[in-house]
Amino acid sequence: MQREEFLTSMRHLAASVSIISAKDSGGKPYAMTASSVTSLSMEPPSILVCVNKSAGIHKALSLGGGLCINILSKHQVDIANLCSSKDQENARFENNDWDNSELPFLKEAQSNIFCKIDQIIEYHTHSIVITKVVKAISVNSFNTLMYADGGYLD
Amino acid sequence: MQREEFLTSMRHLAASVSIISAKDSGGKPYAMTASSVTSLSMEPPSILVCVNKSAGIHKALSLGGGLCINILSKHQVDIANLCSSKDQENARFENNDWDNSELPFLKEAQSNIFCKIDQIIEYHTHSIVITKVVKAISVNSFNTLMYADGGYLD
Numbered sequence: 452m453q454r455e456e457f458l459t460s461m462r463h464l465a466a467s468v469s470i471i472s473a474k475d476s477g478g479k480p481y482a483m484t485a486s487s488v489t490s491l492s493m494e495p496p497s498i499l500v501c502v503n504k505s506a507g508i509h510k511a512l513s514l515g516g517g518l519c520i521n522i523l524s525k526h527q528v529d530i531a532n533l534c535s536s537k538d539q540e541n542a543r544f545e546n547n548d549w550d551n552s553e554l555p556f557l558k559e560a561q562s563n564i565f566c567k568i569d570q571i572i573e574y575h576t577h578s579i580v581i582t583k584v585v586k587a588i589s590v591n592s593f594n595t596l597m598y599a600d601g602g603y604l605d
Numbered sequence: 606m607q608r609e610e611f612l613t614s615m616r617h618l619a620a621s622v623s624i625i626s627a628k629d630s631g632g633k634p635y636a637m638t639a640s641s642v643t644s645l646s647m648e649p650p651s652i653l654v655c656v657n658k659s660a661g662i663h664k665a666l667s668l669g670g671g672l673c674i675n676i677l678s679k680h681q682v683d684i685a686n687l688c689s690s691k692d693q694e695n696a697r698f699e700n701n702d703w704d705n706s707e708l709p710f711l712k713e714a715q716s717n718i719f720c721k722i723d724q725i726i727e728y729h730t731h732s733i734v735i736t737k738v739v740k741a742i743s744v745n746s747f748n749t750l751m752y753a754d755g756g757y758l759d
Contacts, residue, residue: 457650460716460741463676465749467619489641491655492730496611522617562614576646587614593754595619600747
């Protein structure tokens with residue numbers, strides 16, 4: 452199998468754009484843009500997300516710890532870009548987009564889904580992080596930012 | 606947490622529509638519409654999909670066995686509906702949409718991703734099926750069918 456073959460097929464896999472956010476044990480906040488967020492079960496309400504082990508946020512993820520999945524609105528392209536830029540990793544919270552009072556979450560997202568990490572399954576370069584949903588806040592109208600074919604969709 | 610709260614947030618999680626297909630050990634083909642398909646790693650090229658244990662296809666999934674992930678094009682709403690209808694479970698292959706010569710795959714999909722099942726991880730009602738990609742065939746233009754907010758997106 453050619454690497455290019457796989458990448459081409461993955462360009463056809465469209466997904467919402469989310470930012471996942473967490474704090475480490477010292478209270479330092481982390482955030483990362485992710486498209487590999489998938490609902491898992493209704494019983495219990497659960498979601499999984501795949502996280503590269505080299506991502507900064509990975510070390511802030513632990514069993515029983517909190518994780519917020521922020522599904523982005525179309526107007527949140529700037530924060531999506533900021534939270535996927537390695538160069539700007541330390542600047543991800545230097546803006547007014549966040550509520551950092553407890554588990555950090557993005558204001559004005561489509562949904563903020565507050566989760567508790569239930570299992571972390573390692574698979575080569577990535578961890579599959581399985582979370583139970585504790586609470587979810589959503590806006591009323593659907594206007595989710597989506598990514599496919601190498602860019603954001605209109 | 607209210608069940609309704611979770612469901613509302615999941616309406617904001619947009620995704621491609623795929624049909625996964627496989628054969629059991631007796632050669633009987635199975636197919637199921639799925640939106641919980643997510644790329645996992647580039648090293649090795651791998652994808653995961655969450656499958657309800659009560660789905661017919663679940664019993665055809667085994668370690669080392671084949672699974673095809675067919676990412677649908679926008680014109681494939683009919684087959685998406687057929688492969689998500691429990692009532693029509695036995696009619697899913699009674700059409701000309703399939704190539705059944707080996708591992709069944711959908712003709713005219715955006716991509717046909719041929720996989721080998723590497724791990725099956727049970728989580729309550731569902732199994733997380735981790736697959737290594739063996740081969741992928743894609744059409745050139747992006748025209749993926751997407752689902753969110755309780756319906757297909759235009």
